[in-house]
Amino acid sequence: MDKVLRDKKAIAIFVVPALLIYLVMFLLPILVTTYLSFFNWRGWGEMKFVGLDNYLQLLFRDTGFWQNVGNTLVLFVFLIVVQIPLGFLFALLLNHYTRGLRFFKTVYFVPMMISAVAMSILWNKVYEPNYGILNQLFQALGLENWEQLWLSDPQMALYAVCFSVAWQGIGFHFILLYSGLKGIPEQYYEAATIDGASGLKATWHITLPLIRDVLKVCVVMAAIGALKVFDQVFVMTGGGPINSTMTVAIQMYQEAFSKMQYGYGSTIAIFLLVECLVIAWMLNTLLSREKIEY
Amino acid sequence: MKRKLTRYLAPASLILASLLLLGCGPDANVKKDVELSILTPFDANIIGPESIDAFQIAADQLGYKIKLENINGDTYKTRIKVNLSGNELPDLFFTWGDSDAMPFITAKAVLPLTEAIKSSGFQFSPSYVTPFTDGNLYTAPYTANDTFVVYYNKAIFQKIGKEPPKTWDEFIEVIKAVQGLKDGTYALGIGEKEKWQGDLLYNQLVLREDPQAFQKAMNGEMKFTDAPFVEASKKVQQLVKMGAFQKGYLQMTPSEMNELFFAGKIAMHAIGTWNFNPAIEKLGADLGYFTFPQSKPDGSYMDATTSMFGSIPNGMMVAGKTKFPAEAVKFAVAYSKVVNDLKVKKGQPGWIVTDAKADTPPHPAYQQYLDDTPKFTMTQPWWFGVVDAAVGLPMRDLSQLHYSGTITTEKYVEELQKILKP
Numbered sequence: 001m002d003k004v005l006r007d008k009k010a011i012a013i014f015v016v017p018a019l020l021i022y023l024v025m026f027l028l029p030i031l032v033t034t035y036l037s038f039f040n041w042r043g044w045g046e047m048k049f050v051g052l053d054n055y056l057q058l059l060f061r062d063t064g065f066w067q068n069v070g071n072t073l074v075l076f077v078f079l080i081v082v083q084i085p086l087g088f089l090f091a092l093l094l095n096h097y098t099r100g101l102r103f104f105k106t107v108y109f110v111p112m113m114i115s116a117v118a119m120s121i122l123w124n125k126v127y128e129p130n131y132g133i134l135n136q137l138f139q140a141l142g143l144e145n146w147e148q149l150w151l152s153d154p155q156m157a158l159y160a161v162c163f164s165v166a167w168q169g170i171g172f173h174f175i176l177l178y179s180g181l182k183g184i185p186e187q188y189y190e191a192a193t194i195d196g197a198s199g200l201k202a203t204w205h206i207t208l209p210l211i212r213d214v215l216k217v218c219v220v221m222a223a224i225g226a227l228k229v230f231d232q233v234f235v236m237t238g239g240g241p242i243n244s245t246m247t248v249a250i251q252m253y254q255e256a257f258s259k260m261q262y263g264y265g266s267t268i269a270i271f272l273l274v275e276c277l278v279i280a281w282m283l284n285t286l287l288s289r290e291k292i293e294y
Numbered sequence: 295m296k297r298k299l300t301r302y303l304a305p306a307s308l309i310l311a312s313l314l315l316l317g318c319g320p321d322a323n324v325k326k327d328v329e330l331s332i333l334t335p336f337d338a339n340i341i342g343p344e345s346i347d348a349f350q351i352a353a354d355q356l357g358y359k360i361k362l363e364n365i366n367g368d369t370y371k372t373r374i375k376v377n378l379s380g381n382e383l384p385d386l387f388f389t390w391g392d393s394d395a396m397p398f399i400t401a402k403a404v405l406p407l408t409e410a411i412k413s414s415g416f417q418f419s420p421s422y423v424t425p426f427t428d429g430n431l432y433t434a435p436y437t438a439n440d441t442f443v444v445y446y447n448k449a450i451f452q453k454i455g456k457e458p459p460k461t462w463d464e465f466i467e468v469i470k471a472v473q474g475l476k477d478g479t480y481a482l483g484i485g486e487k488e489k490w491q492g493d494l495l496y497n498q499l500v501l502r503e504d505p506q507a508f509q510k511a512m513n514g515e516m517k518f519t520d521a522p523f524v525e526a527s528k529k530v531q532q533l534v535k536m537g538a539f540q541k542g543y544l545q546m547t548p549s550e551m552n553e554l555f556f557a558g559k560i561a562m563h564a565i566g567t568w569n570f571n572p573a574i575e576k577l578g579a580d581l582g583y584f585t586f587p588q589s590k591p592d593g594s595y596m597d598a599t600t601s602m603f604g605s606i607p608n609g610m611m612v613a614g615k616t617k618f619p620a621e622a623v624k625f626a627v628a629y630s631k632v633v634n635d636l637k638v639k640k641g642q643p644g645w646i647v648t649d650a651k652a653d654t655p656p657h658p659a660y661q662q663y664l665d666d667t668p669k670f671t672m673t674q675p676w677w678f679g680v681v682d683a684a685v686g687l688p689m690r691d692l693s694q695l696h697y698s699g700t701i702t703t704e705k706y707v708e709e710l711q712k713i714l715k716p
Contacts, residue, residue, distance in 0.1 A: 043379035044401035129542035130554065152545040154698065238487060241544040242695045257372045259684040260397065262379070 030273065036266035043262050054267035064243060065251065065268075071158055072247045076226035076279075078162040079169065084218050086166075087173030092203065095181045105178075109171040116168065120235035123164040127151045127236075151237055154244035161245050165232050169225060173218045180214035181207065216287040220280055227276050248272055328621045329359040331384040332610075333377075335370035342571045344636035345436055351636075352629040358621060368488070378403055383613035385622045386629075389433060391603030392679040393686070398611055399432055405612045406430035410623040416631050417647040424605045433609035434630040438643040440566040440602040441673060442498045443663060445573050448582045450479060450561040458584035462502075462529065465587045469538045472561045480540035482533065483560035484697070485551030487544070489690040490678065492530070492697040495564055497600045497676050499526035502589035505598035505672055511715065512680075518711040525589070527696065527703040534699040544698055566602060567663065574657045583659040585666055597671045604675035607645075643667070681714065688713050 004010050037055070040048040058065055090108055094101055111119060126133050127150035138146045150160040184207065192202045208215070230249040233239065239246035239254070248268060256265025330353075336346050346364065353360040363384075365373065370388075375397070377383045383403060389395045398404045408430045411423060422435045446458060454471040469481040486492050500507055503522035510516035511523070533539065540551065540560055548565075555563045556576035563569070564586060573581050588596050602608060610629060612622040631646055638644040641656035643664065656664065678686040692709050695701050701709075 042397065043375060044397065044403065128550075130540070130559075149542050149544075152542040154544075154700070157545070237545060240487060240489070240694060242698050242700065243691060254687065257375055259687050260375055261684060 033266045033269050036263055037270050039263040040261075041263045042260045047263075050263070054264050057264065058267050058271060064246070065248075067243065068246045068248050068251050071245060072227060072229075072249075074158055075162050075165065075229060075247065076223055078159075079166050079222045079226045080219060082163075082166040083169045083173050083222050084177075084215070086170050087218065088177050088215075090170070090174045091177040091181055092207070094178060105175075108174045111168045112171040112175075116231040117235050119168050120164070120232045123232075124151070124236055126164075127160055152241055154241050157237055157241060157244050161233055161236055164236065165226075165229060168232065169222065173222070176214055176218055177211060180211035184210050212287075216284070219287060220283050223279055223283055224276050227279060228272060248275070327359070328357075328618050329361060330386055330616070330618060330622055330625055332360055332362045332386045333370070333374065333384040334362070334364050334388040334610075335367040336364050336388070337367070339572055339575075340568055341437065342637070342640065342642075344640065345633055348436075348629055348633035348636055352625060352632045355632070356621070356625060356628055358625060360625075381615065383615065385616040385618065386610050386612055386626055388436070389608065389611050390679065391433065391606040391608045392675055393682055394679065395433060395606045395611070396682075399426060403614050404432055405614050405616070405619055405623055406432060407434055407612065407623050407626055410627045414624075414627045414631070416627065419645050419647075422607050422645045426606065433607050433611055434626040435607040435609040435645050436630065436633050437568075437608065437637070438645055439607065439673065440568050441667075441670065442494060442564065442586060442600045443567055444562055444564045444584050444586055445555070445569060445659075446562045446582045446584065447555070447558055447560070447577065447580050449558065449580045450475075451582065454561075458582060459587050460584075461591075461593075462587050462589050466532070466536075468561070469533075469536065473537070478559065480538075480554070480560045481562065482538040482540075483551045483555045483563040484539050484543050485546045485548035486694055486697055487547045487550075489694045491548060491551075491565060493678060493690050493693040494566070494600065494676055496526055496530055496693060496696070497674075498564070498586050499529050499589070501598055501600050501674055502526075502586065502595055505595050505674060508674065508677060511711075514715065518714055519707045523707050523710065524703055527706050529589070530696055531699065531703055534697060539697075544694065570657075570660050570663070574660065581657065581659045583663050597669055599670045599673055600676055601673040602676065603679055677714075685713060 040050045094104055129135055129149050135147045148156055151157050188206050189202055192206055228249050229247055233245055233247055234250055237245040239250040252265050252268035255261045332349060338346050349360055349362050374387060411431055423431055425431055456468050456471055459465040459468050472479055472481040484491050500522050503525045507522035511518050540554055554560050610626045612626050616622045634644040634646040635648050635650040638648055638650040639653050641652040696706050
């Protein structure tokens with residue numbers, strides 16, 4: 001093995017294909033998109049160099065853009081606040097109560113296995129105001145006042161979308177956190193019980209610190225998922241009504257492919273990339289701490 | 295041995311020579327294996343199966359092979375634009391008319407059909423063969439121009455004891471009467487999720503105020519803040535305020551709305567004539583139709599209607615990079631004729647003079663529409679069709695805001711002016 005690791009040719013044979021794929025599939029598109037962001041281009045014909053004008057337009061003149069950033073941030077907060085605590089709660093429950101373990105593990109993880117588009121169509125039907133199951137349920141329970149225009153009311157639509165996006169991702173965080181919990185040796189809890197710490201205390205002082213790294217991964221994944229969310233929101237609302245659920249990713253799509261403003265769409269794509277990198281770095285920095293050992 | 299060799303070599307040489315002559319001759323008489331790729335957003339349930347069947351019929355007539363792909367309309371809009379940017383257009387593809395067709399023409403990505411139409415000998419109605427500014431024709435029509443109509447459910451009208459309304463006031467009375475039923479029936483259907491249905495209704499309302507208003511405003515002879523636009527906006531506000539539309543209309547797709555209309559939950563639906571096909575099938579004898587009501591007390595401007603396209607018809611285009619340019623343009627024109635004849639046989643209007651006759655009498659509602667059609671001396675294309683998509687999409691965003699009831703008429707027309715004539 002050491003001989004192979006010292007052989008530069010052998011290393012190159014293993015590394016080059018992956019490196020090439022990375023360059024072609026990731027770096028090259030980023031470079032091309034950056035290049036396009038300095039142009040005014042309709043997807044055909046002449047490309048007009050506009051310097052930083054697309055960036056100035058995006059940051060200072062496009063009034064809708066900041067509303068879309070706001071919507072994306074609401075989703076960002078919602079996913080972190082809902083997905084991770086619920087995923088953790090389910091992981092804790094299944095870690096303690098092993099009855100029906102397989103069944104519940106499957107139930108929690110099923111939404112992750114179904115395509116986001118299919119899931120979004122399903123939620124559209126749930127929220128449908130005339131025959132949707134949610135309003136029908138409220139009617140059946142005599143709670144007509146609770147009926148809502150879930151996706152048609154601009155005040156309500158974003159939260160309805162956030163809920164369904166969050167719901168789909170809970171299973172992912174549950175699996176990560178459950179694996180983290182399984183990695184904590186039972187002796188720690190036994191020692192804690194002898195010292196009088198059990199239940200919530202043990203969770204707070206033993207479980208949480210020991211799965212801190214897993215939690216960090218969950219937070220970063222949830223944050224990036226929220227910032228670049230597209231398919232679910234696009235299928236459910238298309239960014240409407242009256243742009244109340246418009247995210248930065250949907251705006252990017254609309255500018256590039258509906259309005260055929262490829263240059264401006266590329267500018268939004270670069271913003272999205274930088275935003276994801278900055279927030280991921282910030283979260284990594286904020287949540288970094290020396291590894292705890294007991 | 296030598297004799298034996300000669301016996302085999304002589305005919306073999308003859309065959310080889312014949313093949314070489316056939317292959318190298320300037321007019322080689324070997325038919326090429328033509329296979330054309332075709333991409334459309336056609337939905338047989340809406341536009342009728344004949345529009346899709348006609349591809350194979352035309353291919354069989356010409357001895358070509360085709361590879362047909364039909365995809366969802368919204369997906370199609372994106373895909374065909376990406377195909378254009380990547381210079382990967384299929385041999386033949388569908389386009390909506392006017393400004394939707396412009397990118398393909400200005401990018402010089404499509405072939406003119408002018409010569410193929412001329413040499414076909416088919417006699418097209420003049421409005422379908424108005425040349426583009428460069429003197430060429432680029433689309434082979436696949437349907438007659440769609441216009442704006444109002445469909446209604448006769449059973450619901452019978453229940454409320456009303457006749458199809460002729461004036462705006464009567465229209466409002468019908469809405470109130472449907473609301474008076476209090477049985478969950480909605481007065482007016484609109485699927486505003488994709489933002490275009492409300493836009494078309496507003497276009498028609500403006501036309502009823504003044505058929506020249508849009509053109510004048512675009513030419514700068516009038517403003518979008520002038521009376522016709524304001525009055526039309528007030529009518530939209532009136533409909534929104536009185537709750538004329540079905541529950542959840544802002545996020546309902548046109549097909550979801552259609553389902554409610556076909557299920558008898560909605561009394562009226564104002565939209566294009568393409569909906570006749572599914573409406574006849576689903577509502578049968580309960581389907582009625584009327585011309586959009588008049589706004590002016592004297593009944594003026596009832597000879598005008600809004601329509602799908604102006605100068606460039608919706609239809610099939612041929613990609614410039616096709617491997618079979620001559621065959622593809624010939625196919626596009628042949629397809630247009632086949633689908634024309636099939637539609638005429640179904641009792642629908644055609645765009646090419648034909649000997650085909652209707653097999654069965656049209657549905658009464660459709661017959662009434664056919665009888666009304668000659669009365670329209672002026673058709674105005676829907677606004678979105680004549681403006682660039684970069685302008686049209688913000689206009690439709692504004693339209694959805696208009697239908698949400700959260701913007702005043704004054705603000706709406708101001709914004710409209712800013713978008714259409716900045």
